[in-house]
Amino acid sequence: MPTVVLKPGKERRLVAGHCWVYAGEIASISAEAKDGDAVEILDHRKRCLGVGLLNRKSQITVRRFSTQKEELNKDFFRRRLQAAAAYRPPSEARRLVFSEADLLPGFILDQFGDCLVLQALTLGIDQRKTLLAELARELFHPKVIIERSDVPTRKLEGLDETKGVLWGESDGHLLVNVGGVRFELNLIEDQKTGFFLDQADNYTEVARHCGGKRVLDCFSYHGGFALYAARAGANRVEAVEISDTAVARARQNADRNGLAGKIEFICANAFDTLKKYDAEKRQFDLIILDPPTFTRTKQNVDDAVRGYKEINLRALKMLPPGGLLATFTCSHHIGAELLRAVVVDAAADARKTVRLVKSLTQAPDHPILPAVPETEYLKGFLLQVM
Template sequence: MQRITGQLTLKRGREKSVLNRHPWLFSGAIGRVEGKPQSGDLVQVLDSNGRFLATGTFNPHSQIRVRLLSWDVDEQIDAAFWNGRLQQAHKHRQQLQLEPATTAYRLVNAEADGLPGLIVDKYGEFLVMQSLTAGIEAQKKTILTAINQIWQPKGIVERSDADVRAKEGLPTIRRVASGEPPPDTLVIQENGILFGVNLLGGHKSGFYLDQRENRTAVCQPQHVANKNVLNVFAYTGGFGLYAIANGAQQVTHVDSSYNALELAEQNVERNGWKRPQDEYLAGDAFDILRHYRDNNQRFDLIVLDPPKFAHSQRDVPYACRGYKDLNWLALQLLTPGGLLATFSCSGLISAELFQKVLFGAAVDANRQVQIIQTLSQGPDHPVLLTFPESAYLKGFLCRVS
């Protein structure tokens, strides 16, 4: 059992977020620290009158000073606790009944599954784990044992290499944590479409699992059949392969990575499609869109799925300018009645703000834009109501005239 090594007393009037069960406690709310808790240790959080509020893991190096785990004073944070939370996440994913058509999806979604800082993704017989906080790092051995017992994978890859690790005072880790190493290219299925993924070297945990439902929604036959599709920030094919599966006439994949585009082309071939008409362009997305605009190139459907633009609050104005410019360029390339599927995965950009940015782009492009569907992350990436930050992916499917 992990021992509680300290007590944190909040400043007067700063207990609201804890009472509302938000799992983050920032340093500015803390009035006094008793004991000598180290990074990753368990601490109790008390209100200004000394009453118990919650238990969580401490990190003196992070602005998020405590990641809250339990609001029950009697709950023990031990191996049974971690196993119970993982078992609950396992049960919830089983209820989705994604297999056998889909063999890659999220098993544990950090705070939204009551496990702040822990992400576990399934890729066929292999799992990818991310330890993103000091609290998870301190209990990683216990957690790995439980993960192996519950899911019994062939191997577990650890991809603890996200930027947030530096803010937690933790080093980057990329390794095979247990079992067998995965093949260099592991083939998974998503809604029956085959994708090759690189678990040790790919983006995130290897693939953008959170876009699964959106790929289906955007690339329905009525949207893509016999259409000319531009897939921007294509990575390893994603939306483009769904468009091909549903009858797209021609697909242009744009990404900054030659290696990702090479894998995208292999994924097309992997599914038995022969597509000499498709294009794969490596380069800066903004430059390529400007080139298309200047040469009067037009598309029937454009997908914009950029990486995170806002990593901190100070990045938000810059991110909004980037999103606006990107969408402004895309809107100029659409045929009348064409469709734009546009996304932001920046958690600091709300859906409301993203819609305002899109509005500004539409005005500047002099295009009439209707939102015909709002889009978000899949059900294996649940959103916890007490943690609105877990609703990070937002998108709009728009008709443009």
């Protein structure tokens, strides 16, 4: 097996449990090694640190799959898939494999009924996606497998974005039940792999507080939080989403769940709506802020913080004593402590005191490895104005 030898002192992250090797940490690579190959990772004293997949085109040049020296063959990947599935309870909609968090860096596999959605985020996984699709058919017996490798990060691996049906026949459309709410999905065109599975538990948790309340759901997309709030008996629900096609789908989802007329869907920029409602002195009992990521790089964190501060400030100003704010960030670069600091700053400017009701995070089928902080990306707080 070809080898990658690290510079002195550069093994510490791997020893601590991380699985990435950066280009600047490498002293030498075997001449025969090709991009996509399995390589043995050695420290500067030639002690084995495990086996990973190589890609010189990426700044993350090796991603480790095992701490042992072993072949990354079909049996290896079968064991990894079996272990990932065994960790998760059966569900109609679930994440089956979450990349580094399941010791399969670069590979995502989601299940929606009898459909599987696969993402190949790295060169090594892309070269093995046919094998992985075969194993997914063997283990999970889907009727169709769809690829959603249409993510910009593939360019960092020297790969083009791609999507479509890998196996079987489908136009991507299906209905799925998530926590008792039925959603229409388009697994080929909708965001991410077709649904925000990471928020599934938070939909239910926030809905517990919505009975009889005036609820504002900002950045609503297909109506996730709004649908759960209306089903939980909210007195009034407004859902704000900038995409007209997403609003149309959200309305269909409301009709499908017998919630027609119980949610007012507003096609508008959530920043503008929050500013307008603040100026109008509107009041709500519960406001949800679930924006898309405001930054994908460390360089843009300051701009992102200003965005989070603005929406949280305007939301807090519209909450009376006892009112609740469910606020989220899905950027890895905005940690829980930074989000907390943003909320504290916004509350001070709004002249409100808030208490933490509950910290919120990604669903358990998106596990977090403490040694790999990149696996923790969804952070949220449920706060009450005092």
